[in-house]
Amino acid sequence: MYSEIQRERADIGGLMARPEYREWNPELIKPKKLLNPVKASRSHQELHRELLMNHRRGLGVDSKPELQRVLEHRRRNQIIKKKKEELEAKRLQCPFEQELLRRQQRLSQLEKPPEKEEDHAPEFIKVRENLRRIATLSSEERVL
Structure with a gap:
């Protein structure tokens, strides 16, 4: 099917008479390279120049990218603003x-x-006291 379309195109151009164009030839159809609209713009060209x-x-050129410089500037301003607010809050008190x-x-x-002091006592002392309580409770239950 693809070869049929190519033959039709070649017939239309009258190129079928030539034997070198009977088969598909990559030189027949050359796509044009699309222009990048950004690079074609005047402002881009001026900046590049x-x-x-x-x-x-x-x-x-600055060693830091513009975005990094802007972010650092914002952070610095936020820190300064925060310190000023804290100082004002202390003054207003x-x-x-x-x-x-x-x-x-x-x-x-x-x-x-x-x-x-029990809170600071070692673990084994706490466990020992718990065992004593349990032992005394179980002996009281036996009596009942």
């Missing part, structure tokens, strides 16, 4: 509010139950 000129002069916070912290520390 400018880059070439800078390269010839020896002016180096009046002495009365500061004293209330201190008092609240002291009260919360006093309300905490003191840590027992």
Whole structure:
């Protein structure tokens, strides 16, 4: 089927008379290379020309890509902004509010139950005490 279409095309052009064109010839149909619209644009060509000129002069292009520079700039601005907000929050806190916070912290520390020494005891001592309780409970149950 494919060869029939090629023969029809060759017949239309009147090339069937020539013996070299009776079979499919890759030189018969050459596709044109498509133009890249970005490279064909005037702005792209100007930028490329400018880059070439800078390269010839020896002016180096920035070592960091533009995206990386922008992201670093944003991060830096965010950190600075955050620090400013923290400083303003501390300044706006009046002495009365500061004293209330201190008092609240002291009260919360006093309300905490003191840590027992049992909590810091080794594991085998805790297990031994549990075994004693179990032994005394089982002996009481036997009595009942």
